[in-house]
Structure formats: structure tokens, C-alpha cells
Amino acid sequence: MSQTSKIELTGQDLTLADLMRIAEGCDAVLGEQGQITVDASRAVVDKIIEENEVVYGVNTGFGNFADVIIPEDKLTQLQYNLIRSHAAGVGAPLDLRACRALMALRANVLAKGFSGIRRANLDALLAALNSGFHPFIPEQGSVGASGDLAPLAHLTLNLMGEGHAMADGRRVPAAGELEKRGLAPITLQAKEGLAFINGTQVMAAVGGIALWEARSLLKHADLIAAMSLEALQGTRQAFYQKIHTARAHQGQLHSADNLWRLLDDSEIMRGHANCGRVQDSYSLRCVPQVHGPARDTLDHVLRVFEIEINSATDNPMVLADEGRLISGGNFHGESLAMAFDFAAIAVAELANIAERRIERLCNPDLSALDAFLVPEGGLNSGFMIAHCTAAALVSENKSLCHPASVDSISTSAAKEDHVSMGTIAARQFRDVVTNVRRVMAIELLGAAQGIHLLKKQPAAALQQPLALVREKVAPWDEDRYMADDIEAAEALLQSGVLIEAAEARCGTLH
Template identity: 50%
Template sequence: MSLQKKLCCLTPGRVTLATLREIYHGTVTLSLDPQAIDAVEKAQQTVEAIVKHGDVVYGINTGFGKLAQTTIANDHLAELQRNLVLSHSVGLGKPLPDDVVRVVMASKIISLARGHSGVRMRVIDSLLRLFNAGVMPVIPEKGSVGASGDLAPLAHLSLMLLGEGNVRINGEEVPATAGLKMAGVEPLVLGPKEGLALLNGTQVSTALALRGLFEGEKVFGAGLVAGALSLEAIKGSVKPFDARIHEARGQTGQIDVAAAVRVLLEDSEIVDSHQHCGRVQDPYSIRCVPQVMGACLDNLRHAARVLQIEANAASDNPLVFSDTGEVISGGNFHAEPVAFAADIIALAVAEIGAISERRLALLLDTGLSGLPPFLVKEGGINSGFMIAQVTAAALASENKSLAHPGSVDSLPTSANQEDHVSMATYAARRLGDMCFNTAAVVGIEAMAAAQGIEFSRPLRSSPLMEEVFSGVRQRVAFLDKDRLLAPDIESMRQWGASGELPAVITQLFPSTSA
């Protein structure tokens, strides 16, 4: 039996990150704020009046891109819009997953409902009904340069409305006609500008970047918890987390991370046991957790603000302003803000993995950690975590290459009419692989740190960290001698991607606090 989903009312321009996260996770059905209908209808009436009066306006009765100077007769306008969708459906590669497609569809609904696109309410209603019926368009992941919008992937979304192409229902790919029938939606004959309004926009780039944000939050949280475990395993000092140090600098993320770690480690017997030991300073990967992870958190927070704005944006072109009856060409389809947001998420995700891998190496180095070599008894006959760290190093290094900014790359398209593009779609899409890699790295660290803590027993960690420790032990057992570790690593990768974390950590997430 499926769970009853919560009904979420979309108010264009005011949809929160928390709502977008619910859409991403598939826990809601959607409706549209009735107050948006008037603006949609007025914009459509403006387009209708332009056609009736015979005015020549780009996107309504002209060709597109380099062919914008070609005027199209009224009796060919429906064919013009249909041909636009068909000719632009040139994507390739694996289909985008349903969680991303849900955000694409919702963001397109929001954008059209801003009342600047000139589409009929029927177009928006069709998208809503298909979304709520679980009918997801098959959208290939490759083929967009992020300007003029996500043309190819959004064309594949639009095919569904015409009864063309394929859709997914409960993971099964079927013809679009079957999906329309299931949702009770008739295939659309597109009106003036409707095809262009559906294709223009940054919704695919934005949805992919939001996936990177939502998954990046979880690996950030897991990395912070894994770092606290490692601190305890090596009997590191909590003095560098003193609030006064971080307030003296004033960086918000750093202050918040230090405070969270203090809460995590409060009342730890392990910490208390070595308050007066001879160690002066811990390595940077332990001591500078607030500075590094705080900077990552600041990056995620900035990206979150940009992406929330973009998910609510009218990123169509041209835009209809019904109060003056004008249709004005601009460039809101250019996804540079999304590309920049994706790039700084990538930097954060790469650094979370990089510092985690360094702590893992620290745990295994007996000269630095004071723990048995490679965290295993009878070293020599047993290799322990030696090669698990190699896997972590490989993944962290791969992320360094993936973190190269997508936004600095550009190739001109459309006979140099579109001579600078954002590459936002790639910049956002690679975040999925990066989060996968980092989830594995922090998962391996947490597994190794839990192993290290066992050597401090019977001393107990803090109540919160004992809960974390128990969660790790539910997934992986103590490594008393060598065994097949690949299943354990995969289980801990899933932990790193799960968001199963103390509230003091999850409340830092931008999508929770926004």
C-alpha cells in the first residue's frame, strides 16, 4: 500500500527549498495557488492580441535563434511550435532519474505560472495532472549547454504533452500516449509561443543543481560526524573548537560548525580522559574542521539562495508583460547563476571528501594516531583498512578533476547568435557523481573511526556520538581480522548519503533552515 502524499500548493515566486526537497523526494502532490491564474490568463491574452493584430514578435510568429528574422503566417503557428519541440528533441544519454525530473516539472510549472510566458492554463494544468499521476517524461541527461535555456532536455519534457516520445510510470518506460491516458490528459496542440515557453528556461540545470545541494548537504553532515568520530579515535583536542576562537574570526559557517561539534562531543568520557596529555596540536584535518567545513557550509548556503531564486524564476524568453501589453526579448534563459552555484557546490563536495580522506590516512598511521597500524590486530597477517584508504584516495582524487569549474567553459552555438553559454547543465550534472564519491569517502572514514574508538573501550563517547557509533555498528561489524570489505564500504557509502544524522547537524542544512 502506498503512503498518502501531502498536498503542496505552489505559489510562484515563493516556493521554498524545503518544498523543493519534498518534491525531490517524491513525498508530495502539487496544486497551484489560484491567485496565479489571473496573471497566466492575462499574459496569454496579450499573446492572443498580438497574433490577432498581426504584429511581428519574436517567438510568437517568427523563426528561432538565427532564424528569428523569418516571419511565420498565422495559419502555420501551431506547426511552428510543434516543429520547435520535435527539432529540439536531440538529447542523448541515460534518462534523468525521477527525483530530478520531478523538480524539473515542478520548476517549469512555477515558471509558467509566473504569468510572463503567455501560455494557456491548460498547459500548466496538464503538467500538474501528469506530475500528480506519477507520469515522468523520459529526458536524456546530455545535450544542453545551459543557454538558450535547457533546450534539448526541455524539448523531451514537452514531447510528452504532444503525445510523442516515452514516459516512465513507476519505473517502467511506456509510450507517452499511455501516460497521458493514465493521467486523463489529452495531447496538446500548442498555441502561439507555447512550445518556446516550454523549451526556454533553466529548469533542468536548476533541478540537477538542487540534487547536488540536497545530496551535498547529506555528505557534509556525514563528513562532520565522521570527523568527530575520528577526533575521538585519535584522542584529539576539543580546544580548537572553543567558541572564542571562531567568533574572533567571524565567519558564520565556521562558527556554526564549531558549535555543532561541541554539542556532538559534550560529556564524552574519551575526550575527558586525555585533557592533560602531552600532545600540543593535532594535524590540520582534525584541528581545522571548523575552518574547512565551515567554508563548505557557507558555499552550500550561498548556492541554496541562488537556486531557490532560480527555481522560482521566469527564465523564459521573450517575456510577456501584460500590464503594458509588451513582449520583450532578454536573456533570462542564460544559466550562469546556476553554473556558478553548481561550481561552488562542487568545490564544497570535493573538499569534504579531501579532508575526510586525510583524516582516514591519519587514523591508519600508528605514528600519528597512536592506534594499531591500519586499525587491526596482528598486522602483517592482516592488512586491515590499508586498501580501503586507497579506495578513498582514488575517489577523492577523482573529485578533484570533477571539481574543475564548468562555468568557465563556453562554445558558441546557433551560428554565433548564441555565442556565450553557461554549461550549467554539465556543471550541475557532475555533482551526482561527486556526491556518490564523497559519501563513500566519509563512510569509509566513519567505519575506520568506529574501529579506532573500540581501542579506547571501556571509555564511552558522548551520548550523541554513541548513537552514531551504534548506527555504524548496525551496518558494519568490528574488523578483528581481514574479511571482504567491499559490502561494508557500500553499506557505509549508503550511510554517508542517507542523512541519518543527529538533529544538531541536519538543522545546519540550508534546505532545512530556509
């Protein structure tokens, strides 16, 4: 991750890490090369207008109206009409982080110099981003080709000083929010409305944040599984290195190594060295074989994502070196749609196997622990319904993991007859990640309670993470309000402090 105070957008080298810095409040600036390419691109558009050449999106209608020629005196009105008519989204507004991410992504794409926008409008977009302006962008309405038209139109409408922006969780007039920040509304000339809305930046923003959060769960998944294995008095022998080098998937190797180190020097494990149990259940023994593929999948998705966010996705594309515009289809979101569908499936599996471990922790027939992890069962219900909550979230994920990318629907009078549904894939992925984190929070509490009931020392690397859990959540000696405890455990996962504590003892985890 860059340590500079501002992220320079070049259209070439933006990373997910730097995008998250912007999403969380860092400023973004246009690089020097971007200024040159943007100006060169705009010069091509101006020349086409001057020579009365007919080019889609510059002096024609859009979509099925591509054959309608627009007279020169109405080219500006054409762009305003485009934005106003396309701002037709519905649903809950995107939060500030997602809006900041998509504004940065759109600016990064415009900086590549394939869009024909004037630099003044790109500067205005960045000024709005850096001022903390929060556009009102409904999250529903994009089919993922020609890009994220509806949500990006809402962004552009806000920059024009029309429609609503967000302030303190409320919708307010966009014009007033711009004025409050000393920003003037943008004006649109030929091609500029289209330059703002053709692309995959909304799906990339939503899915990118989800990807960042999903990747942060990978170490936690191994850490919490190690805690559950201790509570269930399992063995770490299944994580012995030679077993995994015989298969050699990198994610599996990394997960197995994490577990081996996390479980070193355990009083619990020493205490049942000769207990006669030959093999643990799959949800314990096969953790690397499940967590590992999730790791490998998210690595693949990251590569696809970082290619996409540094790609030109406009239409028509301005080829400044050739002095012309050509219509194409780079706005189509299939690459991200498939990647986010795959990512959702991979992350959901972390919760699937975690829920099975929660069942084993709660079920006295499958462990040596008190039923539902609480003394005086019957009087107390313990983790009975916490497990039900985990089961509900896992089941919900099965619906959310239905791949959006296999769907399509014809739009714009069959001109746009195959679409990606990439923004739906991104939103589903986001929701899966949230559900998985909450299942993991429940497993964390269950594993901590199981170790508490055993009254033995777990592995050295687990002791400080467990102490941090106990600072927020007391042991369950009798029933109490459960929801706050789950929320506190989820906050611990989001903070990253458990991983820091474990790594201080066993070294950096993969």
C-alpha cells in the same frame, strides 16, 4: 518545510524544501493568482496573432532563423517542429526525482505569467506530475542558454504523446503512459512550444537535489570528524569558542560549536589529558576552518537558487501589463552555473579533509592504532583499500570541480555566442556530492573501528551513533567483504538517524 498535503505554485515563493517534497512524491497545484496571470499573459499572445504583429517566437523562426516570418496558417506547425527538432538530447535518463523537480519548476515559472502559455497546458503539465508520469529526459545536450532547450523539449515531446517515457526503468511509448494515467496529449498553439523549453529548470532540478543532499552532509561531516578525533586521541581545545569568535565567520563558529558539544564528556579525552601532545594535525585541529566555509558557501548557493527558481526565464517575455512581448536573456544560466561550480568546490573540501583523517586512522606512524585498523596485519589488510577508494573519489572530484561556468561555445550560427554550461555544472555538483558522501561513509567506518580498538568510551553524544553503526556493521576483527559495509554506512548517512541520535544527547546541531 510546508506541512500541507499539496504544494501551491505561485511563481513567487517556492523553496528548496518544498521542491524536495514534490520531487519525493508530493502533489503540486496552481495557485489562484497564477491562474489569473497565466490567462492575462495568454491574452496578449492571442492579440498579437490577431493583429499580425511580428514577434520573435510567436510568428518567426528561432535562433538564427529569427528573421524568418512564419505565415499564420503554419504557426501551430512551427511549435510542433520546434519541440521535435529540439528533442536531441543524449545520455542516461534523468531519474524520477529530478524529472518531478524540473516539472514543478517549469510549472512554477509558467505560473508567473511571463510565458504566454494557455492554462490548459499548464494544468496538463501539473496533471502529469501528480500522476507520477516519468518522462524520458536524457541528461546531456544542454549548454545552459537559451536555457535547457534539449531536455525540456524531451519533456514537452512526452506531454505531446510522442517519443519515450520511463516505466520500471525501461523506455516505453509516451502515448501509452499518458493513456494509462488517463491523461490526454497536449496540443500546442502559437508561442507554447517555446514557453515550455526556455529556462533553467533542468539545471535547477539536478543542482537543487544535489544542494539538498549536500546540506544534509554538513552535520554529518562534523559528527564523523568528532569520531575520528576520538579514535586518534586528539583534543577538543582547538574548538574553544573564543578562538572562533576572534574570526567570526558564521559557518566556522557553527562547526566549532558542534564539535565542542559532540566531544563533551569523553573518557578517551580524559585519558590523555597530560600526554604531552601540544597540537593536533590540521585535519583535526582545523575542522571548523574547513567545514565552516563549506557551510557558508552552501548558504550562499541556496539564496541564489531560491531566487532563480522563482524568476521568469522565458524569451520573449510577455509583459501583460504593457500588452507586448520583449526579447531578453533571462534564460541564460550563468547565475546557477557559477553557484553550482562554487558548491561543488565547497563540498569536495569535506572529502579532501576527511580523506586525510582516514589516512591518519590507517597509518600506524600517525596514530596509536593497529595498522590499517585491523589486528594481525599482514594476514589481514583491513582498511587498506577502503582508504584507496576514498583517495580515488577525492581525486575524481578534483576533475569534477573544474568549473563548467568558465567554458562557453558558440551555437546557432553565433546568435547564441555565449552560454553558461549550467547543466554541466549541476551534474558535476551532483556527482561530487555522491563521491563526498561515500568518502564520509568510509571515514565513519574507520573512526568507529578506531574507537573499537581503543576500548574506551567516546564522548557521550557519540555513543548512540556508534551503536547504530554497529547495528549495521560489525567490528573488523578479520578481513571480510568490504563493499557492503561501505554501502550500509552510506545508507546511514542518507537516513539521518546518526544526527538524530547525537542531537538527543547534545542538543540540536547547527
